[in-house]
Amino acid sequence: xxxxxxxxxxxxxxxxxxxxxxxxxxxxxxxxxxxxxxxxxxxxxxxxxxxxxxxxxxxxxxxxxxxxxxxxxxxxxxxxxxxxxxxxxxxxxxxxxxxxxxxxxxxxxxxxxxxxxxxxxxxxxxxxxxxxxxxxxxxxxxxxxxxxxxxxxxxxxxxxxxxxxxxxxxxxxxxxxxxxxxxxxxxxxxxxxxxxxxxxxxxxxxxxxxxxxxxxxxxxxxxxxxxxxxxxxxxxxxxxxxxxxxxxxxxxxxxxxxxxxxxxxxxxxxxxxxxxxxxxxxxxxxxxxxxxxxxxxxxxxxxxxxxxxxxxxxxxxxxxxxxxxxxxxxxxxxxxxxxxxxxxxxxxxxxxxxxxxxxxxxxxxxxxxxxxxxxxxxxxxxxxxxxxxxxxxxxxxxxxxxxxxxxxxxxxxxxxxxxxxxxxxxxxxxxxxxxxxxxxxxxxxxxxxxxxxxxxxxxxxxxxxxxxxxxxxxxxxxxxxxxxxxxxxxxxxxxxxxxxxxxxxxxxxxxxxxxxxxxxxxxxxxxxxxxx
Amino acid sequence: xxxxxxxxxxxxxxxxxxxxxxxxxxxxxxxxxxxxxxxxxxxxxxxxxxxxxxxxxxxxxxxxxxxxxxxxxxxxxxxxxxxxxxxxxxxxxxxxxxxxxxxxxxxxxxxxxxxxxxxxxxxxxxxxxxxxxxxxxxxxxxxxxxxxxxxxxxxxxxxxxxxxxxxxxxxxxxxxxxxxxxxxxxxxxxxxxxxxxxxxxxxxxxxxxxxxxxxxxxxxxxxxxxxxxxxxxxxxxxxxxxxxxxxxxxxxxxxxxxxxxxxxxxxxxxxxxxxxxxxxxxxxx
Numbered sequence: 001x002x003x004x005x006x007x008x009x010x011x012x013x014x015x016x017x018x019x020x021x022x023x024x025x026x027x028x029x030x031x032x033x034x035x036x037x038x039x040x041x042x043x044x045x046x047x048x049x050x051x052x053x054x055x056x057x058x059x060x061x062x063x064x065x066x067x068x069x070x071x072x073x074x075x076x077x078x079x080x081x082x083x084x085x086x087x088x089x090x091x092x093x094x095x096x097x098x099x100x101x102x103x104x105x106x107x108x109x110x111x112x113x114x115x116x117x118x119x120x121x122x123x124x125x126x127x128x129x130x131x132x133x134x135x136x137x138x139x140x141x142x143x144x145x146x147x148x149x150x151x152x153x154x155x156x157x158x159x160x161x162x163x164x165x166x167x168x169x170x171x172x173x174x175x176x177x178x179x180x181x182x183x184x185x186x187x188x189x190x191x192x193x194x195x196x197x198x199x200x201x202x203x204x205x206x207x208x209x210x211x212x213x214x215x216x217x218x219x220x221x222x223x224x225x226x227x228x229x230x231x232x233x234x235x236x237x238x239x240x241x242x243x244x245x246x247x248x249x250x251x252x253x254x255x256x257x258x259x260x261x262x263x264x265x266x267x268x269x270x271x272x273x274x275x276x277x278x279x280x281x282x283x284x285x286x287x288x289x290x291x292x293x294x295x296x297x298x299x300x301x302x303x304x305x306x307x308x309x310x311x312x313x314x315x316x317x318x319x320x321x322x323x324x325x326x327x328x329x330x331x332x333x334x335x336x337x338x339x340x341x342x343x344x345x346x347x348x349x350x351x352x353x354x355x356x357x358x359x360x361x362x363x364x365x366x367x368x369x370x371x372x373x374x375x376x377x378x379x380x381x382x383x384x385x386x387x388x389x390x391x392x393x394x395x396x397x398x399x400x401x402x403x404x405x406x407x408x409x410x411x412x413x414x415x416x417x418x419x420x421x422x423x424x425x426x427x428x429x430x431x432x433x434x435x436x437x438x439x440x441x442x443x444x445x446x447x448x449x450x451x452x453x454x455x456x457x458x459x460x461x462x463x464x465x466x467x468x469x470x471x472x473x474x475x476x477x478x479x480x481x482x483x484x485x486x487x488x489x490x491x492x493x494x495x496x497x498x499x500x501x502x503x504x505x506x507x508x509x510x511x512x513x514x515x516x517x518x519x520x521x522x523x524x525x526x527x528x529x530x531x532x
Numbered sequence: 533x534x535x536x537x538x539x540x541x542x543x544x545x546x547x548x549x550x551x552x553x554x555x556x557x558x559x560x561x562x563x564x565x566x567x568x569x570x571x572x573x574x575x576x577x578x579x580x581x582x583x584x585x586x587x588x589x590x591x592x593x594x595x596x597x598x599x600x601x602x603x604x605x606x607x608x609x610x611x612x613x614x615x616x617x618x619x620x621x622x623x624x625x626x627x628x629x630x631x632x633x634x635x636x637x638x639x640x641x642x643x644x645x646x647x648x649x650x651x652x653x654x655x656x657x658x659x660x661x662x663x664x665x666x667x668x669x670x671x672x673x674x675x676x677x678x679x680x681x682x683x684x685x686x687x688x689x690x691x692x693x694x695x696x697x698x699x700x701x702x703x704x705x706x707x708x709x710x711x712x713x714x715x716x717x718x719x720x721x722x723x724x725x726x727x728x729x730x731x732x733x734x735x736x737x738x739x740x741x742x743x744x745x746x747x748x749x750x751x752x753x754x755x756x757x758x759x760x761x762x763x764x765x766x767x768x769x770x771x772x773x774x775x776x777x778x779x780x781x782x783x784x785x786x787x788x789x790x791x792x793x794x795x796x797x798x799x800x801x802x803x804x805x806x807x808x809x810x811x812x813x814x815x816x817x
Binding site: 055063174176178189190191194354355356357358359360361362363365366370373374376377380381382383384385387388389391392426427429430433434436437438440441444445448449452471472475476478479480482483484485486487494495498499502 | 536590627628629630633643644645646647648649650652653656659660661663664667668669671672675676679713714716717720721723724725727728731732735750753754757758760761762764765766767768769772773776778779780781784
């Protein structure tokens with residue numbers, strides 16, 4: 001066999017070998033090394049390097065936009081930042097952490113308000129009150145790119161520290177311009193994931209104390225440690241004390257420790273009354289709780305306690321400031337762990353609007369079932385194609401290479417998926433089937449064209465027929481690629497994978513496998529003619 | 533052994549008008565169904581859960597269908613048993629994942645999978661799907677006109693592709709199949725498949741030597757085999773994947789079966805009559 005005449009077959013063989021390497025060689029893809037072992041437990045039983053998405057491996061996916069409204073194309077001076085922020089906070093009546101001023105974003109300077117249901121009119125007038133020219137401003141739902149990036153990083157950190165391994169967090173932009181944060185966590189259910197990232201995870205310590213007024217006893221709240229101060233602190237590992245109380249140890253920075261102890265002394269928390277007769281009785285009587293230090297998570301009190309007499313004494317004496325370590329107590333070890341994750345990873349800059357997105361959960365067993373059954377479905381479809389091809393040509397010389405070529409196309413695609421570490425989902429399998437479909441169509445065109453009028457001539461006549469067939473195939477391939485490209489490039493979501501696989505499959509088919517089939521067919525037919 | 537031979541139709545017995553009348557009548561009927569649907573429901577096709585928002589939960593339980601219906605605080609839209617298992621798929625418009633999940637767990641059901649789409653996200657997908665199909669169709673049309681550089685043959689391809697999309701949509705309405713992501717994928721694939729056989733036919737008739745009917749039959753031999761092969765593969769895939777309850781694949785397969793059957797009619801009746809008119813009368817003008 002002349003290699004030069006059959007370069008198309010040689011190329012196909014090379015691609016098949018490369019594909020085999022990508023599929024079966026250990027650690028071909030760079031991402032496959034250390035990550036892969038933790039990614040999906042079920043993958044260890046799979047002999048290939050293929051990765052499976054949630055639909056086939058099981059797990060949880062949450063896709064949601066971030067809560068917030070952003071005004072862009074503003075012009076804010078460096079020195080005006082604080083005043084603008086303060087005015088917007090007051091005018092919009094939100095908490096100070098919920099407003100950010102970002103300078104020099106892609107669309108001029110921006111102000112974002114990270115709460116739900118922001119009225120555009122009110123936002124505009126708040127900006128005007130703050131002295132910002134809001135006429136040119138564009139106000140849109142969503143947050144700035146910077147906040148989005150920080151939120152994605154924080155969510156990733158929370159998932160890694162929350163004991164859910166192999167999770168991935170990405171920022172997706174839809175064709176209509178909205179951004180979604182996509183969180184994929186294998187082997188976890190929605191409750192676990194939402195508990196971890198569904199809320200912002202803002203922790204603070206609030207002092208709740210009685211004050212005697214003319215109208216009797218009145219309770220007041222004051223935040224003594226903010227989320228920011230706690231994030232600056234060194235957070236230990238959640239544990240239970242010898243007496244069985246779950247807790248997280250925290251060591252404050254020197255300055256924060258000083259402020260904290262001063263505040264506690266000023267508010268009377270170190271008095272003998274606060275550690276004695278008026279000690280915290282939140283659990284029995286939340287209305288009249290006495291002196292309590294609340295541990296607050298996203299606005300909810302998760303624990304309430306008084307200072308122990310020992311700690312009160314060390315605060316009074318100034319011992320505490322030298323080593324400002326204290327235990328944040330909780331009611332269960334789970335809570336302590338949640339607190340630890342929230343403090344170590346930090347609060348989410350912006351909250352996920354889960355109710356405006358999608359939530360998907362799938363048991364691993366169901367994923368496995370889909371995997372095997374989808375494979376079987378593909379196989380059955382391929383057999384149906386085979387049956388038709390045999391009925392039509394009745395010659396195994398034509399039909400067998402045709403079916404082998406169609407199978408090679410899917411094999412190359414799988415190799416491609418393994419090489420770039422594409423996680424396979426059901427939509428990809430639909431794409432594979434689409435590729436077999438267009439592939440067989442093209443092979444029929446090639447076969448009919450080359451076998452046209454009996455004799456397979458050598459050289460120029462073959463080239464001529466091949467070129468004619470290729471014109472039709474090429475035109476059809478371009479149409480398919482045009483039809484799929486809007487979804488491949490613009491979209492978010494399930495159809496994107498389908499479109500990408502179909503496009504890559506058609507390209508592999510038209511450039512590699514289908515031309516090789518022409519050469520195979522020619523060789524087989526020439527042999528037959530020589531023997532006749 | 534069964535043989536698969538593409539029959540040669542006696543085209544010369546029918547006038548162009550007669551040939552084109554059938555596919556055009558079917559197309560008109562399909563458009564009428566879509567228009568009627570639009571007037572009645574406000575949308576030309578019934579959007580499925582992926583486009584309207586809602587929750588689909590798959591549970592494993594020994595309970596009967598009626599008991600499941602009682603177990604939830606909402607009225608489920610659909611409860612579908614999964615063949616060969618004790619599982620059911622329950623669909624609802626409720627979009628609170630946690631609520632649906634906890635109700636299922638409270639009833640003692642094992643949650644095998646749960647998927648929620650918010651209404652706003654669904655509306656977004658719907659816009660996206662429409663845009664995708666629209667852009668794909670326009671792109672295909674431009675390419676076709678650029679390829680053939682003559683009006684009638686190009687129009688024949690574009691019209692046939694249009695009809696191939698519209699007829700399955702109308703059939704979906706008639707048979708009560710809602711539009712899903714799978715059917716959108718199928719519609720896009722139909723653009724590709726449909727153009728395949730049309731380009732083949734145009735190419736044989738306009739660019740090859742030989743009489744009109746000879747060229748036509750040669751194109752048909754290849755083209756009909758192509759389409760029938762795809763139809764058989766998709767029919768098998770529809771049956772198997774619906775038995776297995778694999779999502780996405782049955783929706784895709786059934787729409788392709790409808791579209792490919794429509795394509796046989798459109799290519800070899802409508803497209804052919806336009807080409808015959810062009811070849812024998814149009815060119816002389």
